[in-house]
Amino acid sequence: MRVSVFGLGYVGCVTAARLAEAGHKVVGVDLNDQKVAMINSGVSPIVEPGLEELLGRVKAAGHLRATSSCEEAVAASDVALICVGTPSQANGRMSAEALARVCRGIGNVLGATRKPYTVVVRSTVMPGTTAEVVMPALRAGIGNGERPDVKVAVNPEFMREGTALRDFQSPPFTLVGCEDKATSWQLRELYEKVDAQFVQTSVRTAEMLKYASNAFHALKVCFANEIGDLCEATRVDAREVMRVFCLDHKLNLSDAYLKPGFAFGGSCLPKDIRALNQVARAADVDTPVLSTLLPANVARIRAAAATVLATHKRRVGVVGLAFK
Ligand SMILES: NC(=O)c1ccc[n+]([C@@H]2O[C@H](COP(=O)([O-])OP(=O)(O)OC[C@H]3O[C@@H](n4cnc5c(N)ncnc54)[C@H](O)[C@@H]3O)[C@@H](O)[C@H]2O)c1
Incomplete structure (x- = not known):
């Protein structure tokens, strides 16, 4: 498949490298010329075990290149994976600025062609972002007229820095939020070599799932730390308590007590x-x-x-x- 990856940060670099390794033709896009030059020299812009070696290999095989041109990337692909940052604003609200800019740019290019295209949001975005930011920005870029051949999906990433290459290859699941079967099949094919069950949901469900997962992970860390402090105060071995705690897959580490x-x-x-x-x-x-x-x-x-x-x-x- 011909794929473009917008945003060559942590998620984008790992995604681009792994998809290129799986045999797809990948073009990475970033505003930062230095990152583009690094990818084109087979050098990793981020520190991640195994990534530089993989980038060198897929670059040499001709499966990956990078550019700062949105036109060039869209022309060379049928699917765009958007991996730009969605940082916090001063009040905590998620910023969709980079996402909107990328979508408008892609829309501009699509407006000048009749090619079918799929835009996939891989960045972490709040429920409603696809409907309220991504689609309007694409439409604004495309200009006049309906384009039912331009599809949109949400595909959150579950990798962790430090083990990102392994996590990409074996995530908890491949999650795709989209409203039509054809897009779901297209993404199923894209991730064919990924070892995980494929889960299709609505767009809003997929958007929320990433936040629910991250909130739960944060809760687990804080919970374990507080239990640790209480163990110390009561002269109990905290690691032993949590080791045995984690043996319980019926009530502790299970879907018990997790129904709203x-x-x-x-x-x-x-x-x-x-x-x-x-x-x-x-x-x-x-x-x-x-x-x-x-x-x-x-x-x-x-x-x-x-x-x-x-x-x-x-x-x-x-x-x-x-x-x-
Ligand atoms: N870092 C992680 O481990 C991780 C894991 C899962 C999900 N996520 C989510 O994935 C998204 C990306 O995270 P990241 O850590 O890779 O971000 P990052 O800041 O490392 O990289 C973002 C990249 O996007 C580029 N960019 C910004 N605007 C652009 C534009 N208009 N066109 C092209 N490129 C542009 C930036 O130059 C930068 O290289 C975020 O939503 C984040 O929450 C991150």
Whole structure:
């Protein structure tokens, strides 16, 4: 397949190199001339184990080249993977500035041709970005007229810096958010050599999944650190606790307790979390994550009650009151 990769940063370089290795004809695009020159010399613009060697190989095989010209890249490809940065603005809001600029540029080129094209957002973007930024920018670039032959998809990346090449080849899943079967099949073919189950969702689901995953990973780190601090305060070996904790794939590392819905309750969870937080307070251990669990749960109950009260119905049925 002929592929262009916009943004030769961490995600773009690894994506371009691995796809070129899989036999695709890849053109990398970046505004930064130095990065373009480095890729064209087979030198890696980022520090990542094994990447420079791979770039040298795929470059020598004629499977990868780089350019700063959007026209050249679109002309030489049928699919564009957009891997530009989506950094935080001062208030935390995700910036889609680079994404919009790239899409407008691609649209401009497509407006002057009749070629079918697929634009794939690989950057991490908030739900609604494809509909509210990517598609309008493409349309603005294309100019007048409907272009049903220009397709859009979201394909978040799950690599980690330091193990990016391995992660690319064996991710948790290949996630594609798109609204039509043909685009889904096109991306299935693109990632044919990747060892992962292929999951197709709606565009908005795919956009949100990356944030949900990252939030959960951050939560895991903070949780493990707080348990570690509490272990230290109670003279318990934290590593041993977490090693055994991770042996439980029924309740701990599983899909248990991960279905959005109502609050937790029962006789154990509230009581034990209360006790754990009391020990933390007594030992002067700061546990911002663990200490927020009960207030978060109470807020959930209040929100549910408010939803019921807002209906102004006088007769209310309760389903699933008993938990055992
Ligand atoms: N770094 C990671 O490990 C990682 C992992 C998964 C997802 N992501 C997400 O992937 C996206 C890219 O992350 P990154 O770390 O590779 O970013 P990065 O900052 O390393 O690279 C972005 C590249 O895009 C280029 N660029 C900006 N505007 C451009 C334009 N108009 N045309 C062409 N190139 C342009 C920049 O020059 C830069 O080289 C982000 O949304 C990020 O959140 C990153």
